[in-house]
Amino acid sequence: MSTPEExxxxxxxxxxxxxxxxxxxxxxxxxxxxxxxxxxxPVVKGELAVTGKVGAEVDAEEAARQARICALNAIAALKAEVGELSRVARIVKVVGFVASAPDFHGQPQVINGASDLLVEVFGDAGKHARSAVGVAVLPLNAPVEVELIAEIA
Structure with a gap:
């Protein structure tokens, strides 16, 4: 079986x-x-490619792609802390925040972008409990933000 990095x-x-x-x-x-x-x-090379509220300036599909980038950044932070990602026994919890237009209700589908990547990278160990929360605004006018808790073997 391949490693998470692979x-x-x-x-x-x-x-x-x-x-x-x-x-x-x-x-x-x-x-x-x-x-x-x-x-x-969803910072890539020091910049946000997409800003704004989901359901207004950003559509749900683009926001899900941005949530995927958030998860990749969280994985990078995790790797910096533990060295090798194969040490991750389980992703325990994910919390996703979606900067939402007042009438947008698809926060769970947006955060699926992050959740799906975690399962693709960690397999069954990437399956996690989760919250997907709509908020008025996020730092830097980002459309999404993701944090996670991982158990290390």
């Missing part, structure tokens, strides 16, 4: 460098066997 490459993706914090926090915090990532926005 599966990322097989998906045609490249694991980015961890996104540096934009405020007073650290990218990850570890306690016991759990690693918590800070919220990750």
């Amino acid at each position: 599966r990322i490459r097989e998906l045609g993706l490249e694991l980015p460098e961890p996104v540096p914090p934009v405020a007073s926090y650290v990218p990850t915090a570890r306690t016991g066997s759990l690693v918590y990532t800070s919220g990750q926005v």
Whole structure:
């Protein structure tokens, strides 16, 4: 069976460098066997390609693609903390935030972009509990933000 890093490459993706914090926090915090990532926005090479509210300036399909980028950034932060992604025993919980137009109700489908990538990368260990929450605005006017909790073997 291939490693999570190999599966990322097989998906045609490249694991980015961890996104540096934009405020007073650290990218990850570890306690016991759990690693918590800070919220990750869809930054690619230092920039957001998409901004705005989902259901207004951003459609749900694009927002799901952006949630996938958020998850990839969370995986990068996780790898920086633990070294090898094969040490991840399980993705325990994902929390996804969607900057939503007032009449947008598809937050779960948007955050599926992140959830699906985690299962593609970690297999059954990527299946997780989850919350998908609509919010008025996110940092940097990002359409989505994703954080996760991982158990480390």
